[in-house]
Amino acid sequence: MNQPLNPETILVTEPDTKQAETQLWLASKERSNMSLLRIMSWISLKMGRSVGRLFLHPISAYFLLFSAANRQASCEYLNRALARRATFLDLYRHFFWFASTIHDRIYLINKRFDLFDIEIVGKEAIRQQLAEGNGLFLMGAHMGSFEVIRAIGRQIPDLRVAMTMHEENAQKINAMLAAINPEAGQDIIGLGHIDSMLKVRERLDDGTVVGMLADRTLGEEIMTPINLLGDVALFPNGPFRMAALLRRPVMFMAGVYLGGNRYQIHFQPLADFSDIPTGQRAIAIQNAITTYASLIEQHCRKTPYNWFNFFDFWRPAQTNNTQ
Amino acid sequence: MQETNLVSPLSNASLQLEIAELMVQSLNLEVAPEEILSDSPLYGDGLGLDSIDILEVALVVSKRYGLQLKADNEDNHKIFSSLGSLTEYVAKQRTR
Numbered sequence: 001m002n003q004p005l006n007p008e009t010i011l012v013t014e015p016d017t018k019q020a021e022t023q024l025w026l027a028s029k030e031r032s033n034m035s036l037l038r039i040m041s042w043i044s045l046k047m048g049r050s051v052g053r054l055f056l057h058p059i060s061a062y063f064l065l066f067s068a069a070n071r072q073a074s075c076e077y078l079n080r081a082l083a084r085r086a087t088f089l090d091l092y093r094h095f096f097w098f099a100s101t102i103h104d105r106i107y108l109i110n111k112r113f114d115l116f117d118i119e120i121v122g123k124e125a126i127r128q129q130l131a132e133g134n135g136l137f138l139m140g141a142h143m144g145s146f147e148v149i150r151a152i153g154r155q156i157p158d159l160r161v162a163m164t165m166h167e168e169n170a171q172k173i174n175a176m177l178a179a180i181n182p183e184a185g186q187d188i189i190g191l192g193h194i195d196s197m198l199k200v201r202e203r204l205d206d207g208t209v210v211g212m213l214a215d216r217t218l219g220e221e222i223m224t225p226i227n228l229l230g231d232v233a234l235f236p237n238g239p240f241r242m243a244a245l246l247r248r249p250v251m252f253m254a255g256v257y258l259g260g261n262r263y264q265i266h267f268q269p270l271a272d273f274s275d276i277p278t279g280q281r282a283i284a285i286q287n288a289i290t291t292y293a294s295l296i297e298q299h300c301r302k303t304p305y306n307w308f309n310f311f312d313f314w315r316p317a318q319t320n321n322t323q
Numbered sequence: 324m325q326e327t328n329l330v331s332p333l334s335n336a337s338l339q340l341e342i343a344e345l346m347v348q349s350l351n352l353e354v355a356p357e358e359i360l361s362d363s364p365l366y367g368d369g370l371g372l373d374s375i376d377i378l379e380v381a382l383v384v385s386k387r388y389g390l391q392l393k394a395d396n397e398d399n400h401k402i403f404s405s406l407g408s409l410t411e412y413v414a415k416q417r418t419r
Contacts, residue, residue, distance in 0.1 A: 196392050198381065242375050
């Protein structure tokens with residue numbers, strides 16, 4: 001509410017019902033995921049990744065056939081990203097990619113990095129930022145796997161990433177991590193408290209990297225409409241406001257799945273709020289969100305099956321514009 | 324609680340206005356500092372600040388009055404619940 005309300009900025013006050021439904025679906029899916037995950041985790045660790053992957057086909061097919069809303073969202077997204085009509089095979093791949101990255105979490109959380117072929121693009125850029133020692137933000141999206149980014153500790157030893165997320169999700173993820181590997185749940189910061197922001201600041205002061213997924217809103221906050229894959233979508237201002245306030249550099253991160261056992265991690269410079277005067281903060285935030293959206297678009301074009309927002313990402317913007 | 328009594332209500336009132344001015348200025352709020360009531364909630368309903376706004380207030384206030392706001396302080400929720408409680412905390416902990 002501190003942003004000067006320019007015409008470019010829309011305040012979303014009422015949660016979109018469609019989005020609420022999606023979240024309900026995600027929540028129920030998350031619940032069944034927990035027991036499914038325990039069973040899958042056991043099978044996968046006992047019998048190996050290739051046996052575990054056999055189960056991913058019926059799981060992907062099930063969701064593709066019986067979850068119409070997600071299938072439609074996937075189809076609309078793929079039409080945009082592929083710039084042609086998506087085929088059934090495209091849809092199947094999209095769902096299979098999602099299932100694969102969730103499945104691979106089991107191995108990544110258990111530090112079975114030996115199973116994967118992980119390439120890092122932009123290693124030098126992030127190494128330079130880490131060398132400054134002032135901490136930085138890594139902004140990702142619901143794209144590919146952020147678990148794979150934990151894997152790179154091997155190659156970039158000073159990289160400690162604390163992920164921020166909504167408190168409820170944080171608890172769920174912590175429970176999930178604890179179920180798979182008790183040592184793994186230490187570095188999640190829950191958002192939505194007064195304390196959480198102070199925690200973020202303390203971690204940055206230690207030189208820790210703070211990771212966020214900046215493509216979905218946490219609720220009532222200022223959104224910025226930006227063109228993504230041909231139409232306007234709404235992006236939350238919050239993550240970038242936080243980075244601006246704490247005067248830190250921001251890099252984009254994505255851990256995209258390339259099929260088989262191959263992942264590719266990208267680090268790309270996004271913005272640097274270290275020396276932005278207070279008066280220029282608002283415009284710097286707008287510029288950063290624009291850059292963020294263009295980086296997302298770039299990856300959607302290059303590795304289209306990695307986009308894991310299975311709801312109509314564009315619809316809230318269209319609803320708002322016609323009001 | 325004993326300590327709060329040592330701070331005279333009069334100086335607290337001017338400190339409260341000063342903090343309200345800091346808030347309005349740093350957050351570009353569209354209210355006059357005098358309009359922010361001592362007991363109206365800062366977070367959510369009331370002034371309608373979100374957690375990032377609160378962070379901004381915390382940063383500005385700790386810089387201006389030379390005090391530390393720690394993440395592990397259990398009283399944080401109380402401190403930032405209203406302008407009055409924040410003022411009370413600043414009055415007790417300020418080093419300048």
